[in-house]
Amino acid sequence: MKILIAYTSKHGTTAECATVLADRLTGGNEIDLIDMKCQMPISAEYYDVVILGSSVRMGHISKKVKRYIKDNMEALAEKQTAVFLCCGFPDEFEEYVNTQFPKKFNPSLGYHCFGGELKPEKVKGIEKLMVRAIRKSITEHDFEDATYTGSLPEIIPEHIYLLSDKIMGR
Ligand SMILES: Cc1cc2nc3c(=O)[nH]c(=O)nc-3n(C[C@H](O)[C@H](O)[C@H](O)COP(=O)(O)O)c2cc1C
Incomplete structure (x- = not known):
């Protein structure tokens, strides 16, 4: 499978989680691990699986992740897609999911809280x-x-x- 793991991370926690995830998926898969601070990934249509990761700051996820979802909404609906968040208040995870993502975006592999630091x-x-x-x-x-x-x-x-x-x- 061709897998995209694209993330933004201010202080490294989300990057660390993305790397652990990528390491577990090697072996038979082609993985693009992309720090969205440095480059925006290519269209979701080129992947079988798209995983997007963001930290939460002041109640908000990264604008780059939001933009990628907006620009790739149709392609993402056709793919295996998941979102993971790193946050300091995991109890607020549901709130972040409900307020930070478009209602019509339903990642097939779900939203995941990877904790935070x-x-x-x-x-x-x-x-x-x-x-x-x-x-x-x-x-x-x-x-x-x-x-x-x-x-x-x-x-x-x-x-x-x-x-x-x-x-x-x-
Ligand atoms: C300035 C600042 C604001 C933060 N705001 C929130 C927040 O609103 N909600 C939350 O759950 N965590 C918040 N956190 C905690 C971060 O989400 C947590 O430290 C996370 O591990 C950071 O991931 P990163 O290292 O990939 O940037 C904040 C952290 C900082 C430094």
Whole structure:
């Protein structure tokens, strides 16, 4: 199969997840792993499978991923397609799916949350302060909700493996 994995990543988490996914799909497949910050992928019509990945920032996914979906809407409807998101608040995943993607876009392999990271050492300037503040709000949250764990986000490898299995029809 010819597989496109196209992603945008500001601080490397989405790129790391895209690479892990690509590594699991090698062997019999031709994979184009494309960082959309550097180049936009060719039309979806040239692929059997199209996987799009984005991080979430300020409640929004990448404009480049949005544009690729808009420009390739018809071709994507004919392909095996999936979207994965990396985010600091995985509990908000459904909200991101509902607000960030066109209603008529229904990826056949679904939407997937690969978790995320909030690591101040990966971030510069004002964003470092933001990441520190978000981490503090998570870990020091004064909660009455007994189910609240206060744990920081992490990449969820099992979700990457689930998607790779789905792509391979396992
Ligand atoms: C400035 C900034 C804003 C962020 N905004 C959100 C957000 O609105 N929702 C969310 O779930 N995560 C948010 N995050 C967390 C990122 O989605 C998370 O760190 C992710 O792993 C980043 O992926 P990347 O390294 O590929 O850019 C934000 C992170 C930063 C640094």
